[in-house]
Amino acid sequence: MIHSLFLINSSGDIFLEKHWKSVVSRSVCDYFFEAQERATEAENVPPVIPTPHHYLLSVYRHKIFFVAVIQTEVPPLFVIEFLHRVVDTFQDYFGVCSEPVIKDNVVVVYEVLEEMLDNGFPLATESNILKELIKPPTILRTVVNTITGSTNVGDQLPTGQLSVVPWRRTGVKYTNNEAYFDVIEEIDAIIDKSGSTITAEIQGVIDACVKLTGMPDLTLSFMNPRLLDDVSFHPCVRFKRWESERILSFIPPDGNFRLLSYHVSAQNLVAIPVYVKHNISFRDSSSLGRFEITVGPKQTMGKTIEGVTVTSQMPKGVLNMSLTPSQGTHTFDPVTKMLSWDVGKINPQKPPNLKGTMSLQAGASKPDENPTINLQFKIQQLAISGLKVNRLDMYGEKYKPFKGIKYMTKAGKFQVRT
């Protein structure tokens, strides 16, 4: 099981260590540093590193490496999932997860870590339960604590911990009872030079924010549940009812949670809402190249595409670019060779366009690789897969809750090859 945890910042300092079994010397991280050196970028550090006596499993998030040390055969996914959970918890507690924030809250961090694992076994990882055990720091609470001498540590056993619904605490009370659901879909796609789709898939989630009094029992039904053939549920969802009736039936956790994530695979036709026209040409031993991109709407079901940004990693041979956008702003970093163009909203009548020249290294032959264009965008009020919620019902409580459903489509890893 998980022996120890080291937090390492991008400059290679270990700024926190926690041991759940015996103390493992921090020199074990030297193997990690070696691997870090070998990998050119932080993202490329392999997640599993063997050392003579231990294994180091790491995740890289918020520019921090979370390195777990294990000694025996442990499912690596278990460790990696847990590490991600640690990061999520920190984020949940402190709003952001960064080195200064962790250092500022080191005692709470330590207490939380202690609650999350016992002897390497996960103990409490549900944010609801953790927050009852260790209350998140707020300014008000800090002030109160200093005056009254009370603490952040709850002295009662969390009620949810052992109940049949461990994710929900009892005795929840709200004056406004609300339940909001966000259906968010991300399109991952690779579009080739000629504009045809090589692969496209949709990663969808339904995030919920439920603030309801008591023990509400909710059911959520869809207009077209057949779309959901590959789903992962929050533990609260009753799987049997889904299997038989295609209805989501659950007692929700209190607050924010991810009810469901789903995947619409490459085999179903995925509508691509934008097109990118590009004309990028390098010529052999010429110091100038031409560059032009146009972004326009394609299958948007009548909705507006907003928040469009275009980024592209240009080849090393590009020294500078002089471009004019028809709208928005653009930057080119001559050091990292990163071009980014903040487009904003797309007006279907006047597709935005970025045009100009590139100055290339004189005399060098044309670059081997073609830049890939990365696209970000958002479409409000649309789930591109066509998924629609039919209705939401509540049982078990008397009051009438306020219900809301929101749809959104975003670009995930949306790449256009040139």
Added chain:
Amino acid sequence: MTDSKYFTTTKKGEIFELKAELNSDKKEKKKEAVKKVIASMTVGKDVSALFPDVVNCMQTDNLELKKLVYLYLMNYAKSQPDMAIMAVNTFVKDCEDPNPLIRALAVRTMGCIRVDKITEYLCEPLRKCLKDEDPYVRKTAAVCVAKLHDINAQLVEDQGFLDTLKDLISDSNPMVVANAVAALSEIAESHPSSNLLDLNPQSINKLLTALNECTEWGQIFILDCLANYTPKDDREAQSICERVTPRLSHANSAVVLSAVKVLMKFMEMLSKDLDYYGTLLKKLAPPLVTLLSAEPELQYVALRNINLIVQKRPEILKHEMKVFFVKYNDPIYVKLEKLDIMIRLASQANIAQVLAELKEYATEVDVDFVRKAVRAIGRCAIKVEQSAERCVSTLLDLIQTKVNYVVQEAIVVIKDIFRKYPNKYESVIATLCENLDSLDEPEARAAMIWIVGEYAERIDNADELLESFLEGFHDESTQVQLQLLTGIVKLFLKKPTETQELVQQVLSLATQDSDNPDLRDRGYIYWRLLSTDPVAAKEVVLAEKPLISEETDLIEPTLLDELICYIGTLASVYHKPPSAFVEGGRGVVHKSLPPRTASSESAESPETAPAGAPPGEQPDVIPAQGDLLGDLLNLDLGPPVSGPPLTTSSVQMGAVDLLGGGLDSLIGGTNFVAPPTAAVPASLGAPIGSGLSDLFDLTSGVGTLSGSYVAPKAVWLPAMKAKGLEISGTFTRQVGSISMDLQLTNKALQVMTDFAIQFNRNSFGLAPAAPLQVHAPLSPNQTVEISLPLSTVGSVMKMEPLNNLQVAVKNNIDVFYFSTLYPLHILFVEDGKMDRQMFLATWKDIPNENEAQFQIRDCPLNAEAASSKLQSSNIFTVAKRNVEGQDMLYQSLKLTNGIWVLAELRIQPGNPSCTVRAPAPTLRPWSLPFVPCQGVVLVEDAVQASLQAWLEPESVRSLKRTFLESFHIHPVRLPR
């Protein structure tokens, strides 16, 4: 006001200041001080000097302070064991606290304090907590048992905690069940033999119920535990699968992968005709695809596992090729894995898409990735025959880009394509030759030389091309040198007239000016071949080469099956069985897929049946590189891996051996101008060697007078069948103990480690009494002698023939199986002398039809000698008499399993043969059916062996005599 203030220190005497604060009267100040101490601890600062002061703060009502002190204790108790005792009282008191949170906290912390002295005090509170009314306390206590076991295993067993823990599996609370399973699994891992998790249909049912209700982490433990269970038939397997399938929709990827493991394993038991089998296959694909949309670290582990799954059951993901397409900003470790799986999934249906993608990747920035992509194109060509032409033209396109590393990589794979499809794509050679000058990597140069040599007859200027390489011969790497040597010899055999000079030149370069023994040896072989028999040379050098197989990097099927059982673990990430890398190899149990058993058939499954897929399914893998024959001829393009030599290689092997071993040492000192003229015939080497070793074996057999006859070591496992490991051995019995004397020889080219041995059940329950101890890794060509003590307390199963022993030997490379026959006399016990009266009574009771009679020919022993000789093999003379000039010996012996065998031995002086009449053993009931005549035959062999141990050739006998005389023991004078 943040915690960062705890890090700020005044310059002098930080510890001193903290000490003062810790001893302050003010509660608030105390707490702040403890927080400072904890803060120092988190950054690895040593604050152990404050131990007594911190422990003093322990007795408090403030829960936060208590927790902080506990945190501190866990870290430093080990360095201050005496001080830690001070804390015990508080712990014991807290274990009685009315608040379950505090009870749990106390028992939990106590378990973390790894100090022997504390463990004694821990037992009572722990026992109470295990039976606590509050499930939260019980589940914490369950984990505590695992902690305690880690510190003091004996104590845990003595106190009966393991049984309590087993009871907790039936607890009403699913969280408690999950933690109990987790704790038991961890304990079982360190004690593989303990059989703690006794899985039966009832307990499985309990686990499956708990599975639905416990937390995600608990589900992982339970699923991993379920995976170790072998259902009794396909119906049970199916019902478990049905209950596990919902886990595939879990948000936690570790749960999903553990569920996949259970399903993949149990699926093995389901019949393929079953509807359910097809449904299950369909259900497995989506969750695997979903894993790929997770964070990159999770993707990596998932991909490594998918790689295994795709090899085992390609049908699951055959339509999902597109999800493995690489995004340009994937981390490199994800890219490389995706590429690997793309090739495995490539088929005629999707090859066009795959090739288009691969071509795209070949223009990316990352060099490693580009290289692998180019290589992948070659692998596609070899795998999907219809696509070969397309692949070749894609590769040619890439060569036109003139990007140096792309060109080199392309040439290396084109060479492989030539080996798969000879005489098909030679038209491209011209294009390849254009790029000759840009090749600077040894592998690419060697590949190019191979191509030129192989197709020398079609390349007009082949001699010029090869000559150009020859100029810098000594600066080339070995693989290029070897290739150049072979290439030029090929060229010579094809165009003898114009290349004589060239071949002379390369032979002398290789044999005279090189320090590399491989190169020299190969040079000499060619030289000799060419000078003695050019026709034979042609046959050898230009022999038709075996085609390379479709996929050379497939995991070997038995290993694959084992790895499937380890899905989701580190083993699956490394594609090695845990025994190959888990520290110390402790606690490693080989897992194998369950055999397919229909419910109608009897549910008995052989316990140690060799794991593996049915033989029919094994793909025919010809190692592309590294087989000795191929290596010798011209395929030496990469570092040779150990592989079984081809069957035709016996002659070649001899030659290699002879030249490699014998000549090399001869040549070592002197400089030969020409190769030696008279080579020793290859066949002579071996007999001399083995004769000598025989001799020594025999002498050692005689030297141990108290022991019985020892047969010379025989080869049990030839190197060819065991990837280079040769095992020969024999059995001995000495002073009441049986042992198996093994000689392990490493004939492979890589170091062997991690040896282990196991026997199948056998007629006499022979089993290793100790693990196979090979202390140092076995390096190539090294031999090690091991005596493995055997016991006869293993499980018993009748074998055919009776003395058959099936053995499995494992090393870091693989598991190998062989069977051998052990001589029965090793089972004759020392107290096998039967009482005279009893002998007489029994002898009479044996019915005549149970008797067997046989003659031992050429046995020039007198009665005395025979008797003493037999006695040394624990065949005892009960009585002796002389009837009509014949000596009658009445013999008895007893087997380890308590069976008596009686025999009458008749010896006629002067007649060099004696007759043995032996009634079949019927005295004791066998625990198993025993075929009488077979037993007698074995006894016959044993007697014969014991007697004939005297009958070696004259030379050995004389040696033996001197040996005995030196010990003042006079050998029995032979009657002749």
